[in-house]
Amino acid sequence: MDKMISQAVIRRLPRYYRYLGELLDDGVERISSNDLSKRMHVTASQIRQDLNNFGGFGQQGYGYNVAYLHEEIGNILGVNETHNVIVIGAGNLGQAIAGYVKFEKHGFRIIGLFDINPELKGKRVRDLTIQMLDDLPEFVKHNDVEIAALTLPKTSAKTVAMKVVNLGIHAIWNFAHVDLDDIENVVIENVHLSDSLMQLSYNITQHKN
Amino acid sequence: MDKMISQAVIRRLPRYYRYLGELLDDGVERISSNDLSKRMHVTASQIRQDLNNFGGFGQQGYGYNVAYLHEEIGNILGVNETHNVIVIGAGNLGQAIAGYVKFEKHGFRIIGLFDINPELKGKRVRDLTIQMLDDLPEFVKHNDVEIAALTLPKTSAKTVAMKVVNLGIHAIWNFAHVDLDDIENVVIENVHLSDSLMQLSYNITQHKN
């Protein structure tokens, strides 16, 4: 990789992508950093800086072509390719995530749902059948699994994560309330719902005073 | 409020809280910023700076008392008080969130589950009964609702959010894929799952190169 892009920039990319998608749906052909900045409540300067980390997508005197920029950011994010995802932990959250991601376009495809509870074995969740975690090695052999979403209790998360990585899955979407950052050779994205709720709680308290 | 605390600091507080909770469970009585820094993979300097935004919780030559610091951060985050939450949107995600939060301790209590789909009316989800959104005004009159979690499609999110705020609920935990930041007089915390997935996708691509 060339120069390292900061996570602050990367966190903003999906939001640009979303706004450009909406503009595209609205039939808007071109937009200037200034107009986009007004819609998104960020500075035009930041938009131009962010985009220029990846290349010059605009044109002086014209602005940015919406369709082109949308496409390019999609490429940067990798949402124009297919990503196969399995969900491990078939509780409420796991089932919800399995259903949710399926609804999203963006190339993410849920191809398996796993659990350790034998009672769930064979149960159908929409068009998926819950499989046992013991069958994962065999499954991985025959399917190209890129991402494992972990929607399981924090007690088992670490062990399962290591198992998953050993099987050759090098990306984890972690919903368990535990840090997995000491595992080698894996890209991790955390969704810590209770952290999010606590931040909300803090901001409520501040807002009152 | 005194001096404004940056969101960067606030985002780290729940993580401190979690680690201190684990230390507490393990029976650890005191910890220095240095030891904590090694566990958490952050600098000791940052820990001390972060904490000193809120007060001097440590003692020179001793470090921090785990139980005391845990309690204090809990107070700062507001998790030692009860927060009543309703969930609007009783789809898979809504039901999962309702169940998930119930499991968490930290004083968050789900007291209502709403939807607009008449077919869901009266359906039981664990110990909650799905109510119609039209009944929300009456519900709010009789219950002290602090937070509304929005787990509904982005098409209806904005309208529902404004309705909710007008009813006097000034905190929104937003799962809809839309920005609500132009609504007045409300504290918003976003959980944009598809953004999170795209960030993961980006980092996977980088990791490969």
Place this chain on the structure above:
DNA sequence: TAGATTGTTAATCGATTAACAATC
């Protein structure tokens, strides 16, 4: 060509890290 708007450099701002005096 004149006007608009980018790409990019320079200036500012804020957050993180380092250092150390205060103090338990």
Place this chain on the structure above:
DNA sequence: TAGATTGTTAATCGATTAACAATC
């Protein structure tokens, strides 16, 4: 008291914003 470790100030680093020359 001596050693340890905080609280806090100062130094550094990185991210954001401003400015403007390049150029469509």
